[in-house]
Amino acid sequence: MTVRDRRGYDDVAVTTPVTVPYVRYSTHGAHWFAASALATLLERSGLEKAAVDGLCFSSFTAGPDNAVAMTQHLGLTVRWLDHIPMGGVSGVVSLRRALRAVQSGDATVVACIAADTHRLDSFRSIVENFSQFSRDAVHPYGAGGANASFALLTDYYMRTYGARAEDFGKLCVAQRESACRFPYALLRKPLTLDDYLKARPIAEPLRLFDCVMPCAGAEAFLVMKRRRAAELGLAHAVVLGATECHNPFPDDPIQTRGGWALDRDELFAQAGISRDDIDLVQTYDDYPVMSVIQLEDLGFCAKGEGAEFIRSHTFTTDGTFPLNTSGGQLSAGQAGAAGGHLGLTEALRQVTGAVLGAGVPDAATALVSGFGMMIYDRGLCSGAAILARAA
């Protein structure tokens, strides 16, 4: 794989991580969560609304509205606007777009907002209408949604590489331990491996605690020049490297890898650091098998050695290889596209010393990985970013 020589992002800051508290169901629209996120961004940054001249928006439930409608809804006048309908990778992709916009001067302050509501029937409607391929070739086969699709990948992964339910369970249990200390996590009841193994089957081999809980909420952050962030007195991080890839390996008969496997050398080359320098990792944990695939493809262990890797780490903030330190989506809940921003805001808090729950001691560098959009039989979008505490 050729590593492209890409310009860095060192003059740009990422700041002001915001979470609009998650709720299981809401009668509010996605716009309510977006407005709350923007209000909190302004309050914490001390900026006037007029100072925000860029908006990057992600949502599954704002429909029929998109980012354009959101400007009028929120009363924002912007000179740069993007809509990122990429689910689990929307956080990393929004970050990449916003970084370059600010770096080039096309925008001075970009608000990146992912907001989703969860009504009693809204999740079913998302599943049913996810894509044309899904309508034609997935939904008519049992209508199991993402659970069914990831059950097939999990089944294949387990058989091919010898992973066991206990391995995936260990990740879920470790993340629940972190979630118990994270104020916004919806699932904070302690979970044991025994609870995990005895939970009811959802889509074999997946059990209840392998599956995220859909909910409502929002995640947001700001991107601006470092000098501006310093003037405003905002704790911030810089991005050492960031990649994205869509529809990698189309000829693989079934998904066992994602675009990270193509991009990892470029990611670390751009960042100019090694894996050993990473203090914590946030994977996109819609299902445990995807966390494992991300760790493999990002090069923390070889393909197929994910299970062994799990057996050799604790994944907690007080142990080795801290992972998904806010509990991840598996314990915090999956607030639609906000689930694709959860790892980013949490990583930002960790490296800027603003932790809300379990903190990784002296965390200076974090890797955030995104994954999303199972259009037919595999997730097409992948991305990753390495954040570092601003010196």
Add this chain to the structure above:
Amino acid sequence: MTRPGSPSTFPPTPRSLRSRVSQGLSSAAAVGCFELQVCGQCAAVQYPPREACVRCLSTHLAWQPQSGAGELLSRTVLHHSHDPYFRVRLPWSVGLVRLDCGPSVLVHLPLEAPAPPARVWVSARLDRSGAGVLVASETKDGADMSNDLRLREMTSDPSDASVLVTDGSSALGQALVHALATAGAARIWVGLAKPPLAPVEVPAGLRGIPQVTCLRLDVTDASCVREAAAAIGGELDILINTTDVSAAGAAPEGSLDLARAEMEAHYFGLLHLAQYFVPCLTTRAARTQRLSPAWVNVLSLCALSTASFTPVAVGPAAAMAAAHALSQGMRAQMRQEGARLVTVFPGPLDNESSQGLQQPKLAPPVLAQSILAALRSGVEQVYPGEVAREWLEERFSQSHGI
């Protein structure tokens, strides 16, 4: 989950939001074929259906038959579903198959399917909404599918079913009754077009078949059809309309009276039947998970083309074409409610009225077996016999050409 014995009705169809481009799969499945899009430029086989070739972007795509051979890569058993149809039928098994011809396809699996990796055969079937779906089987003939209750429900297997044959006086009607009895039908009602008050006796050819009950059924008489529906409609799973005008035929060949009689029997007779029996089958559809209740209209290839008929039978062709048009309307309605409409287009039959014809003629017992095979496999259109088969192949090669 609803348990056996509970009195409720069931969602009879899965929700279907298929794209227009995917219709090729359903069209082929309706006649029992598994076809995928093949690129006319680079020969790539692709799935899911697309508007252009995924490899070379050519828009010259043709639906072409596939063997269905492939490897089952992974499987899952669902215990949760977003669709009420599947929810009452859980657990439900699906798998991912890598076809030898290239694409990976999501398939329905029998619950007793082999553990992956395993060689399987994929076929295209119609689900209860009448949309094409892929089903993988351990055997090439899909026998394990008919043993799986959830997949068998996509078909109208007559074993254990209650069936009405509308006309038991014809050779075809009687051949059907014998075939149904052998296939294990639980009950076979046999219609006989007797005048009111005339005794309804079991025809000589049907005596001694324990499942048989005869009843008066004159399709040209609306009140007679209504009474029959009231008497047996509540339990009916399958209706086979074998209305044969020649049996009633008093009018001379080529006369206006014969044309009227044909229209009365084939079109207005069907309209009477539809009025009273379609609601029976759609109500049944919401109450059974054993099969797709089915209505079989035995038409004639002359409804579509008179090329195979010499001398050209204009009168029957017009009446059959009218019945065909009505059938399509019935199908659209019945599909939405989980019942199937099967149209059968035989070429010339081997009976008294076809003695002057030179072409290969279809014997009634052979036609009866074709109809039963169609019910077992769940197709919507049957072209039995050499003449009809040849006509179908010609039509397909024209419509599928590039």
